[in-house]
Amino acid sequence: MPRAKNILFIMCDQLRWDYLSCYGHPHLKTPNIDRLAQNGVRFTRAYVQSPVCGASRMSFYTGRYVQSHGASWNGFPLKVGEMTLGDYLRPLGMDCALVGKTHMEPDKEGMERLGIDPASIIGVRVAECGFDPYERDDGLHALGPDGRYDPRKPRYNEYLNDKGYAGDNPWHDWANAAEGEGNELASGWAMRHASKPARVQEEDSETPYMTQRAMDFMREHADRPWCLHLSYIKPHWPYIAPAPYNDMYGAKDVIPAVRSEGEKKDPHPVYREFMDYRVSKNFSRDEVREEVIPVYMGLIKQIDDQLGVLFKFMEERGLMQNTLIVFTSDHGDYLGDHWLGEKDLFHEPSVKVPLIVCDPSSKAGGTVCDELVESIDLIPTFLEAIGADPAQQSHRLEGRSLMPFLRGDHPASWRKFVISEYDYSVLPASEKLKLAPKEARLFMICDKRWKYMEAPGFRPMLFDMQGDPQEFNDLGADPAHEEQRARMKAALSAWALRQSQRTTRSEQQILQSRGKSTRKGILIGVWDEAELPDELWSGYLNDTPARNG
Amino acid sequence: MPRAKNILFIMCDQLRWDYLSCYGHPHLKTPNIDRLAQNGVRFTRAYVQSPVCGASRMSFYTGRYVQSHGASWNGFPLKVGEMTLGDYLRPLGMDCALVGKTHMEPDKEGMERLGIDPASIIGVRVAECGFDPYERDDGLHALGPDGRYDPRKPRYNEYLNDKGYAGDNPWHDWANAAEGEGNELASGWAMRHASKPARVQEEDSETPYMTQRAMDFMREHADRPWCLHLSYIKPHWPYIAPAPYNDMYGAKDVIPAVRSEGEKKDPHPVYREFMDYRVSKNFSRDEVREEVIPVYMGLIKQIDDQLGVLFKFMEERGLMQNTLIVFTSDHGDYLGDHWLGEKDLFHEPSVKVPLIVCDPSSKAGGTVCDELVESIDLIPTFLEAIGADPAQQSHRLEGRSLMPFLRGDHPASWRKFVISEYDYSVLPASEKLKLAPKEARLFMICDKRWKYMEAPGFRPMLFDMQGDPQEFNDLGADPAHEEQRARMKAALSAWALRQSQRTTRSEQQILQSRGKSTRKGILIGVWDEAELPDELWSGYLNDTPARNG
DSSP states (O other): OOOOSEEEEEEESSOOTTSSGGGTOSSOOOHHHHHHHHHSEEEEEEEOSSSSHHHHHHHHHHTSOHHHHOOOSTTOOBOTTOOOHHHHHGGGTOEEEEEEOOOOOBOHHHHHHTTOOTTSHHHHHHHTTTOEEEEEOOSOOOEETTEESSOSOOHHHHHHHHTTOOSSOHIIIIITEEEOSTTOEEETTBGGGTTSBBSSOGGGSHHHHHHHHHHHHHHHTSSSOEEEEEEOOTTSSSOOBOTTGGGSSOGGGOOOOOOOGGGGSSOOHHHHHHHTSHHHHHHTSHHHHHHHHHHHHHHHHHHHHHHHHHHHHHHHTTGGGSEEEEEEESOOOOTTGGGOOSSOSOSHHHHEEEEEEEOTTOSOTTEEEOSOEEGGGHHHHHHHHTTOOGGGGTTTOOSOOOHHHHTTOOOSSOOSOEEEEEEOTTSHHHHHTTOOGGGOEEEEEEOSSEEEEEOTTSOOEEEETTTOTTOOOOOTTOGGGHHHHHHHHHHHHHHHTSOTTOOSSOHHHHHHHTTOGGGGTOOTTBSSGGGSOGGGGTTTSSOOGGGGO | OOOOSEEEEEEESSOOTTSSGGGTOSSOOOHHHHHHHHHSEEEEEEEOSSSSHHHHHHHHHHSSOHHHHOOOSTTOOBOTTOOOHHHHHGGGTOEEEEEEOOOOOBOHHHHHHTTOOTTSHHHHHHHTTTOEEEEEOOSOOOEETTEESSOSOOHHHHHHHHTTOOSSOHIIIIITEEEOSTTOEEETTBGGGTTSBOSSOGGGSHHHHHHHHHHHHHHHTSSSOEEEEEEOOTTSSSOOBOTTGGGSSOGGGOOOOOOOGGGGSSOOHHHHHHHTSHHHHHHTSHHHHHHHHHHHHHHHHHHHHHHHHHHHHHHHTTGGGTEEEEEEESOOOOTTGGGOOSSOSOSHHHHEEEEEEEOTTOSOTTEEEOSOEEGGGHHHHHHHHTTOOGGGGTTTOOSOOOHHHHTTOOOSSOOSOEEEEEEOTTSHHHHHTTOOGGGOEEEEEEOSSEEEEEOTTSOOEEEETTTOTTOOOOOTTOGGGHHHHHHHHHHHHHHHTSOTTOOSSOHHHHHHHTTOGGGGTOOTTBSSGGGSOGGGGTTTSSOOGGGGO
16 A cells, blocks of 8 residues: 655645535535545544644644643744654654744744754754745734734745735735725725735735745655645635635625524623624624625635645646645634634634545545544644654654544544633733733533533533534533533543653653663662562672772 | 842752651751751741652752653653753853752753754753753662663762772762671662661761862852752662761651551552552561661761751851752652652652741741742742742743742732642552553642542542541542542642643733734724724825835
């Protein structure tokens, strides 16, 4: 059976699990992604470790829970020393490169403390989350009165300038803005302009640009095995698309919002604060959904079309036959469901993602896996796919390889719960709720039926996803569900007590060292020499030169 | 009020909290340590983060719980990137040096991954737990059929050779052995020899040697502020002392074992395994206690005498007036209490330590503090003592400064629980209990009355230290104490859910960044430009050159 030589790890940003035709969207057709699903395994219960870009991605890239790696929000640096995908793959002879977004913030203070030169190869990799940055672009080149959100100058801006799109920030002025009234730009940041065409030619917009860069990479790396993280910023906001994707869909294609009046009655205090955000209030208006969601769909359609281009390119080079391909997203988007915009909380539209894995060795092409899967499962999957044993890294990697599912097997045991976490310490909600940064935390644990959310300082939330698949009825304070809450809380506590930082000794090393210290002369609690074999005294009881010294 | 210029951080190894006269020992007189207590504050509820050398020490040196730093057993490397005492003190202009033991194992793999040269200054500090190793000696130069326990050659062995004590391992053959029968050495590893005098002259034994090295350091560092960790291996086993300390005490001085027949009836499965160890069985015999404990006392007496020498030296140089002095231990020793030897579990003789802190600014000289104190409180105390604000490091340091107690104040709020942890994955008990390395873990949480132990996979243990101060009655399965167990377990769970790895952003930084991203142009969920002040659009809506590009 052929083993994967390369890995193509495709990520979208803010793509909901249900906005693909293979996941059941009734109007949005994504034939290229669907074809990947037909050849691979489509996971229906794939959850991210945190419903926010930075924290979720750091879990994808480290294979560890957010509580373990600590980079719990956008821009919180991943602490130096945390191992990332590249650290696992490179010693196995595989290059690991990036085209697109990571949301990684380097731990400059830690690097300086350890004397790591940011300009060295190691320094660049530490700063770039373990990737060789073939083309890093976080896709958020925002600018305000306090300056740039991301101080790095993206190469994409130079590309646009070279193409004749003038100005300091063509990312915004052309790729993320439309023609406005009079002499004004219509910024993509104002959602009322969503359906207007971006000022950039489609071929120069971000998704085709990144796809081209991925193909450049593949051309240049024909010889060595590679893992390429192709990480699109879209369909993340600003919600604006170039023609023809700007008006490819219309209000009639928008699926109804999943929301109920009952959700607004005495909501959980944290949920209430998130419903109170501008983005939530705007997405609760039909006018907004009908303007924005068609463009969100157009951006996804564009990704699907570009993946068609990419897959054709790979097919022509024989790369489809020796490349493990993953397609996923870093989190979803409420789009007005549950009276919310953005992501942040743990309803399915936010915390569940599409996940398709297509391995050339697969015997399971076209199957669907309903088991509970986490984003931290990808690194162990990659390791097993290229012939390494992920169990050797189980002291660091907290997920499990999905390869059994790709082989068409079913493991004898599989996880019973998934975990997701959210740190809202920098958000206004934490201030309104008068929480110190350390207090503004949420934990979700769910099985196939029950979803429990622990909010330290507040009551929990609980949903019965079987009896209430739309997650309308919060049973977090319902006396009839005390037992379920206790069960979920106990499982969460057991998870929290795991040894996530014992990363310098493997399980195998520990098993091998059990009880071995006596053989190095540590003879604890012995009364009489006769209690131990003579051999163990060999360092001590010989008639040594010391005798007559 | 004078502020401490220097810090002298004295640690003994395996010294029980109650084997000092100031802590109430009826026969062992420790006037020099008592005098420190008379000038400082003596803490009666000081707990270590783990009742085993390596893990406990890594908590002392990092200011973090074992679950946070991950070096949960002897020889498990402290992962590169973890900040240590020296990392906190050096930027404040204070040198940080070591004389004696740390039990630190460097994370060589992590250092190599990050390109840290072990021979560089940074590399040495990373490898030596943040200390400049003025004299590192872990004091365990054991030798067996598989070689040396500690591959490093101690300078102390050279010292002994230079003094005429011959052989490859004079640490054992002279300092830790007595004259045996015929031509044999009587190794200190066999406890039946405990009361025989070690073959070394008292002045050349380990405790005076380390004391001399501390004085050498102080002589050489008269100018710069320093923190010196003077870390004695004694009264840790091998239990053997030079004359006159070998027979200074006798069987009549041995306080009775704290044990009851009831403890052997249906004990907790983990406790049962520890009772089954050789060291436990031997220490359960009166013959053994009467031979070993007097020597254990002699080793403590020697430390007290040496501290008398050291304090006199410091007095003569004015150092007692400008040095914060801490005296403590890394854990205790059962010595037969509860039918156990060694440490490992969470009864008071094992997990509680003496802690005396004497600050030159103190107004609280001679007071006793009964609050719950943890070993991780020392680094914050040091920071505050030299004028820094430990709150600035509260995203890393998990303890609290003890300075209020030293000033004679009482903080408005103080911790309600202490935590200690134990990883027994390398011990035979884990094998007998058929546990994988990840499963062999214990957690203790206690307040001033209740002590609860969580043993994943087994029932918990519970003691009422008020009604049962000798901890004889395990209430872990008693239906009448369900409520107490639930309360303690809930507190343990809350602790376990803390954000211990969010170490790259301080609480202050997070507070300052709350809601600030709009000012860098991240304008989420806006429908109409009018929803936000014009200023926030300043990066976008100007008539830029792009307009006509």
